Amino acid sequence: MKILVCISKAPDTTSKIAFSEENTKFDENGVQFIVNPYDEWYALVRALEIKEAGGGQVTIITVGGASDDAIIRKALAIGADDAVRVDSEAKDAYYTAMQISSYAKENNYDLILTGKETINYNGSQVAGMIAAELDVPFVSLASKLDVNGSTLTVEREIVGGIQVVELNAPAVISCAKGMAEQRIPNMRGIMAARTKPLNVVAAQEIDNLTEFVSYALPNAKSAVKMIDPENMDELVELLHKEAKVI
Amino acid sequence: MILVYINSSNGISKSSYESITYGKKLGDVIALTNGGASSDDLASLGQYGASKVLVDRTINGDDQQQLTKLIASAVENNSVKTVVFSHDLVGKSVAPMLSVRLKAGLVSGAISLPDAEGCVDVNVFSGKALGKVKVSSEIKIISLLPNSIQPEENGSACPVEEITADTGVPSIKVLSTKKPEGEIPLPEAELVVSAGRGLKGPENWGMVEDLAVSLGAATACSRPVADIGWRPHHEHVGQTGVAIRPNLYIAIGISGAIQHLAGVNGSKVIVVINTDPEAPFFKAADYGIIGDAFEVVPRLNEAVNKFKAS
Ligand SMILES: Cc1cc2nc3c(=O)[nH]c(=O)nc-3n(C[C@H](O)[C@H](O)[C@H](O)COP(=O)(O)OP(=O)(O)OC[C@H]3O[C@@H](n4cnc5c(N)ncnc54)[C@H](O)[C@@H]3O)c2cc1C
Numbered sequence: 001m002k003i004l005v006c007i008s009k010a011p012d013t014t015s016k017i018a019f020s021e022e023n024t025k026f027d028e029n030g031v032q033f034i035v036n037p038y039d040e041w042y043a044l045v046r047a048l049e050i051k052e053a054g055g056g057q058v059t060i061i062t063v064g065g066a067s068d069d070a071i072i073r074k075a076l077a078i079g080a081d082d083a084v085r086v087d088s089e090a091k092d093a094y095y096t097a098m099q100i101s102s103y104a105k106e107n108n109y110d111l112i113l114t115g116k117e118t119i120n121y122n123g124s125q126v127a128g129m130i131a132a133e134l135d136v137p138f139v140s141l142a143s144k145l146d147v148n149g150s151t152l153t154v155e156r157e158i159v160g161g162i163q164v165v166e167l168n169a170p171a172v173i174s175c176a177k178g179m180a181e182q183r184i185p186n187m188r189g190i191m192a193a194r195t196k197p198l199n200v201v202a203a204q205e206i207d208n209l210t211e212f213v214s215y216a217l218p219n220a221k222s223a224v225k226m227i228d229p230e231n232m233d234e235l236v237e238l239l240h241k242e243a244k245v246i
Numbered sequence: 247m248i249l250v251y252i253n254s255s256n257g258i259s260k261s262s263y264e265s266i267t268y269g270k271k272l273g274d275v276i277a278l279t280n281g282g283a284s285s286d287d288l289a290s291l292g293q294y295g296a297s298k299v300l301v302d303r304t305i306n307g308d309d310q311q312q313l314t315k316l317i318a319s320a321v322e323n324n325s326v327k328t329v330v331f332s333h334d335l336v337g338k339s340v341a342p343m344l345s346v347r348l349k350a351g352l353v354s355g356a357i358s359l360p361d362a363e364g365c366v367d368v369n370v371f372s373g374k375a376l377g378k379v380k381v382s383s384e385i386k387i388i389s390l391l392p393n394s395i396q397p398e399e400n401g402s403a404c405p406v407e408e409i410t411a412d413t414g415v416p417s418i419k420v421l422s423t424k425k426p427e428g429e430i431p432l433p434e435a436e437l438v439v440s441a442g443r444g445l446k447g448p449e450n451w452g453m454v455e456d457l458a459v460s461l462g463a464a465t466a467c468s469r470p471v472a473d474i475g476w477r478p479h480h481e482h483v484g485q486t487g488v489a490i491r492p493n494l495y496i497a498i499g500i501s502g503a504i505q506h507l508a509g510v511n512g513s514k515v516i517v518v519i520n521t522d523p524e525a526p527f528f529k530a531a532d533y534g535i536i537g538d539a540f541e542v543v544p545r546l547n548e549a550v551n552k553f554k555a556s
Contacts, residue, residue, distance in 0.1 A: 017375050094351070097342075117338075122371075125352060128338075129343070129346045131311075132314065137418055140310070141335060158423070160426075163308070177487070178479060210351040210352065210379050221529075224533065224534045232546040235517070240553065
């Protein structure tokens, strides 16, 4: 099976979030970047498992500048065969999805996997957009994926429950917890990653549809009110009369 | 015209009324749904501002491509300028597909109405920051985060019109569906009781569930608790779990790691119960109790029951 895994660069989960240029840009100063956890832990590892069981090829793709090469090498170290970087800033989800779709159209994949969302923009947009552009079925928030020939059996989250569905490849699937277990790259993987192919391709001309015009940090909380652990009636009273939440 | 897509597969939920209320503040609202919900239930959307409800009973919504075609045809037939979704599983799957089909910019996880410049606030960095999004396309799609707006009743039942759109054949076959009965879905819950590794083991969750039942709250947990299998995965909140913004979040035996806070700091009121006065969670809390959960939680439950009875 020929699998394309979309990965995205995200700030490490412990990063302090700050903004620069009058709150219009994410301040990358001192921030360590990682592969977006959903892309790495679930989409990439499941793709590798499918390849290990039935053969095929796992290619990773990202839209970004040369500074993304570090996270691409990390994904290659985990086991992807080769990588593609569309050389452009990822202007918005639509722009990103159209770049990936345009590459995928030329290269015919059986399966395109993404994480369920990125931990920086939390949009859950790119996967569905690729599916729509390629006009193939889309299964979102998948927690299990089994491949049998070209038949895909997928367990997914739906509103208020879990559903098992069956469909035929090609398809786009966004991956959530349950799909696979995180893999830590070993020394051999890291060495091999250095020489695996990383193709840098030029971006297509596409207009973005949305734009982040500014950012803000949430209002600081006022000081915590401490309550006597013996006096839970007081807490209930405060929740009722002061906070008005019960 | 504003089109609000309603997921009515489990009846009409509170987030549906939120979406209609939101849409009504932008203009005249048509609601669109599919599947088997009763016409009386659907007509109730009029009480929140829908002028009519369109329902296509020929598709059940399991296939995202069909749903996208249904919504796109309603947009075209009603000269719709803005489409509103609830940012649930449909908002996360169908809204992006519709965005491509209509070349309409999508705002995911909106928490505010558009401001004077048409910019909408969204949660970014998993709740650690807010971003203002501007949409440049003529048609706009907004996927609204649950609990971002209070539903407002201001009208009466509205007409329900059956439609049949050309949505083709489904490409996804459903083998089985499991819907836990009677549980409040976590992202929609107004009150949430959550517990972490401080509870020592799964056998100690009885008091957490008792408190949740007394309050009418949903239950949640920290990531390690779901990872070791003490609690089901869908209860895991935080940066790599579900992000929630209930009115009340009670955190029991949870240290308050940055990744956990990311998913819950949109909560209006946070109560923290922890034995360790230095636990970082106290910095994010509105009310703090330094004490042993095994004593405090049953006592709190008693106090809640006393309050409910009075
Ligand atoms: C990439 C990444 C992503 C992550 N994503 C998430 C996420 O989405 N969600 C998440 O929750 N975590 C996440 N984590 C893990 C996070 O860093 C913490 O490890 C985790 O939240 C800690 O869980 P905890 O508070 O239950 O456990 P602990 O940190 O072990 O805290 C237990 C707390 O219980 C208190 N306690 C002990 N006994 C009692 C008692 N009898 N009564 C009252 N209090 C008691 C202790 O004082 C302590 O504060 C992530 C980590 C990484 C690296």
